Structure formats: structure tokens, C-alpha cells
Amino acid sequence: MGRHSAVKSGETRALEGARVLVTRSPDRAAPLVAALREAGAEPLLLPLIDFERARDQHSLEVALDALRAGAYDWLVVSSITTVRALKEKAAERRMELKELIPDSVMVATIGPSSRRVLEAEGIRVDLAPEDVQSAAGLVDVWPTGFVSVLLPQADIAGAVLAAGIEAKGAVVQTVTAYHTVDYPADPECRLAAALLSANGWQAGTALGAPELSPAAAKAELSSGRLHAVVAASPSAARRIHAALAPLEDCRFIAIGRSTAAEAAALGLPVAATAKEPTPAGIVAALRTVFASERNES
Incomplete structure (x- = not known):
């Protein structure tokens, strides 16, 4: 799937074929992984930050x-x-x-x-x-x-x-x-309390999404097999820059204006900023990016 390759339209499978890198640890990524899969994307994990x-x-x-x-x-x-x-x-x-x-x-x-x-x-x-x-x-x-x-x-x-x-x-x-801190945290100090949520998610695995090392993620990016990367905070943007830059054709999706501003300051082009810091907001931002590129091609 190249930069201008078509992504299937439609609300349910709008991101068919897109491989999206999520920079969260497995126990914090489950809701976003599920939303990406529902939209047709293939989520991959690159944990960069821990607490x-x-x-x-x-x-x-x-x-x-x-x-x-x-x-x-x-x-x-x-x-x-x-x-x-x-x-x-x-x-x-x-x-x-x-x-x-x-x-x-x-x-x-x-x-x-x-x-x-x-x-x-x-x-x-x-x-x-x-x-x-x-x-x-x-x-x-x-x-x-x-x-x-x-x-x-x-x-x-x-x-x-x-x-x-x-x-x-x-x-x-x-x-x-x-x-x-950088991922992974010290097991004896790691913040790991399970949280309830309205949709029933708790700390746990991210539904079996593949977890990449920074080197493996860089190799995927260099081969053109990563289509977007999601950053949830300015510190995530800094770590993405250190581990992956330049991003080549991989679109940087920011969660929040402060994350977008930090990415821009680092020289990372921001393809879109999620209007809401939620899985649905992130998927919507990705849809907008791919729809725009599809219209340009």
C-alpha cells in the first residue's frame, strides 16, 4: 500500500490494508487496537513509553x-x-x-x-x-x-x-x-493498576497485536510497510523521532495539539491531529488523511 494507494471507503472498513503503528504498551493499547481492526487496519505495537x-x-x-x-x-x-x-x-x-x-x-x-x-x-x-x-x-x-x-x-x-x-x-x-520512562519500566516500580471503563476494557493484552522492537519497526518503515504512526503525547513524539526518523511515507497522527506542536518542532510532518483523544477520534483522523490522499491520486 503506497502513499497514494486506495483505502476502501465506508465507515466500517475505511482503513482496509493500512498498517498502523501504535506507540503504547500492550496493556494500554487494547481499545485503540480494537477500533483500528474494526476500521479494517492492521495495528502493530511499538511500546516506547511506560510509567x-x-x-x-x-x-x-x-x-x-x-x-x-x-x-x-x-x-x-x-x-x-x-x-x-x-x-x-x-x-x-x-x-x-x-x-x-x-x-x-x-x-x-x-x-x-x-x-x-x-x-x-x-x-x-x-x-x-x-x-x-x-x-x-x-x-x-x-x-x-x-x-x-x-x-x-x-x-x-x-x-x-x-x-x-x-x-x-x-x-x-x-x-x-x-x-x-522509556519502555519497559522497572517491574518493581511499574504502574500497573487495572482500570475499569465503560466498554469493559481493563489492563491486559492488546488483542494479540504484534509487538515490534524499534529496530523491527524501523525496518518495516524503511520497506514502506508502515502507513501511519500514532503518538499520544509530546514525549511519544520525541521518542518516535529518536527511534524512527525520518518517517519517509509513514503518516504521523498526533493526539492533541501539544503532541502535534512537539512533532512539528522536531521536524516530523503531522498528517493529522485527532480532534478527540479517543480511539474513535484517532480512527477519524486516519480516515481523513487517507480519504484526502485518495482524492489527490
């Missing part, structure tokens, strides 16, 4: 003790991995995740995937952006006024979210909930 527990467990414990005691007005959950980290801490205390969060605390998140996971865990989501599903999008809809906010996040999280909320009058307490 470990926060090095500073004391600070995280103190913040969660304060949360449970009602010291915060808001809890902001910026990723599914944050949910995983919090669920692991709840399990250590022999409680469910929802028991960490008092009814008085409002919960905000960024995207529909995080919202669905939280709701599947029995947690009410009070605020989430509908248009721009990103840190900047949440800042846009954040109410003005003095409130106290707990923001557990990755060690490499940018300042956009915390600074934006603070600019609207909030006092934000950030705490590192997990660390982003």
Missing part, C-alpha cells in the same frame, strides 16, 4: 490524605495514567478509588477517555472541556474565583494547566503522581 510510581511517595501520600480530609475544593485529573496512579494508592489503603474523594470535592478532567474511566470507577465528573480537549481547553472553561485545587500529574507535565487555573484565581497544589 513508574512517583519517587516521592511521601508527598503524594500527604496530598491524598489532605484530599480525603476535604482540604481541596477540586481534584483535576489530567490523564488516564493519573487515574491508574490514584487507584493504586487507594488499593494500598484497601479502599476503592472513589473513597479517596469526598462528595464535597469537585472533579475535573481533560478528555472523554479520562472521563469514562473515572465514571466507570464511580466518580462524578463535574467539569471537562467539550471543544478543545486539552489542558488549554480545560483552562478555557475553568470558572473564575478562589478555590483550592489538587493537581496530581506526571513528572514531565508542563505548566499550562496549573498556571492557567491559577490565573483564574485558584490556589493549585501540584504533586507528582507518576514518572514517564
Whole structure:
């Protein structure tokens, strides 16, 4: 399937014949793998990023003790991995995740995937952006006024979210909930709590999708047998650049504007940016790319 080869049209098998590289670990890739297969694509895995527990467990414990005691007005959950980290801490205390969060605390998140996971865990989501599903999008809809906010996040999280909320009058307490590392993580430190979701997915295997090494993925790319690669974060874009660049005819699909911006800064052409950070949003972005190329050919 060359760059301008036809991909079958139609909603159900729109990506027939496309080989799509997913840069997630097997236990986090299942929903996207299933969506790609339903659309007719062949998903392959190149795990580049993994997650470990926060090095500073004391600070995280103190913040969660304060949360449970009602010291915060808001809890902001910026990723599914944050949910995983919090669920692991709840399990250590022999409680469910929802028991960490008092009814008085409002919960905000960024995207529909995080919202669905939280709701599947029995947690009410009070605020989430509908248009721009990103840190900047949440800042846009954040109410003005003095409130106290707990923001557990990755060690490499940018300042956009915390600074934006603070600019609207909030006092934000950030705490590192997990660390982003090269795959695979140290087995003794790896964040591995299983998550519920509305469609029943939990941590597990990605439905048997082949897992490639960076060298094998590079060989597939060089032979023209990879048609797209999906990056879910700026750190994934950086790792894709380091492991695979130049991408030749392989289309780079970004999840989120920050990922697209990082790819562009690295010199990776961005074929499309998913409008929603969900499997359906990613498949839609791929459909748009291939449909456009089909029309040009």
C-alpha cells in the first residue's frame, strides 16, 4: 500500500490494508487496537513509553490524605495514567478509588477517555472541556474565583494547566503522581493498576497485536510497510523521532495539539491531529488523511 494507494471507503472498513503503528504498551493499547481492526487496519505495537510510581511517595501520600480530609475544593485529573496512579494508592489503603474523594470535592478532567474511566470507577465528573480537549481547553472553561485545587500529574507535565487555573484565581497544589520512562519500566516500580471503563476494557493484552522492537519497526518503515504512526503525547513524539526518523511515507497522527506542536518542532510532518483523544477520534483522523490522499491520486 503506497502513499497514494486506495483505502476502501465506508465507515466500517475505511482503513482496509493500512498498517498502523501504535506507540503504547500492550496493556494500554487494547481499545485503540480494537477500533483500528474494526476500521479494517492492521495495528502493530511499538511500546516506547511506560510509567513508574512517583519517587516521592511521601508527598503524594500527604496530598491524598489532605484530599480525603476535604482540604481541596477540586481534584483535576489530567490523564488516564493519573487515574491508574490514584487507584493504586487507594488499593494500598484497601479502599476503592472513589473513597479517596469526598462528595464535597469537585472533579475535573481533560478528555472523554479520562472521563469514562473515572465514571466507570464511580466518580462524578463535574467539569471537562467539550471543544478543545486539552489542558488549554480545560483552562478555557475553568470558572473564575478562589478555590483550592489538587493537581496530581506526571513528572514531565508542563505548566499550562496549573498556571492557567491559577490565573483564574485558584490556589493549585501540584504533586507528582507518576514518572514517564522509556519502555519497559522497572517491574518493581511499574504502574500497573487495572482500570475499569465503560466498554469493559481493563489492563491486559492488546488483542494479540504484534509487538515490534524499534529496530523491527524501523525496518518495516524503511520497506514502506508502515502507513501511519500514532503518538499520544509530546514525549511519544520525541521518542518516535529518536527511534524512527525520518518517517519517509509513514503518516504521523498526533493526539492533541501539544503532541502535534512537539512533532512539528522536531521536524516530523503531522498528517493529522485527532480532534478527540479517543480511539474513535484517532480512527477519524486516519480516515481523513487517507480519504484526502485518495482524492489527490
